[in-house]
Amino acid sequence: MTHRARHDEREDFLGASAGIPGREAVPGRGEFLELLGxxxxxxxxxxxxAVRPEVxxxxxxxxxxxxxxxPR
Known part of the structure; x- marks a missing residue:
């Protein structure tokens, strides 16, 4: 049996989320860094x-x- 995490739909931007385990200190920062990478x-x-087309x-x-x- 698998355990599925429930996501809280309510985003509390006014409170400090750094003290809550499993929450990022800055909301949305992970997605931005992933997109940048x-x-x-x-x-x-x-x-x-473009430099080496034979690659x-x-x-x-x-x-x-x-x-x-x-297939072998």
Whole structure:
């Protein structure tokens, strides 16, 4: 049996949430940092592919070879 966490729909921005276990001190900061990290990673990948286009071909080839070996 799995335990599902219940999320409180009420957001209390006036109270200090830093003292409550499991709550972030700054609401929404984690989502912003995740978006920033994904944006930086995607930008770095695009820049790397623009500088070295053969990387895309090598990545597709490696993925195809790895996938072809799975059914065996």
């Amino acid at each position: 994904m944006t930086l990673a995607a930008g770095a990948f695009v820049l790397f592919v 895309t071909e090598a990545l597709v080839h490696r993925l195809a070879v790895g996938t072809a070996g799975l």
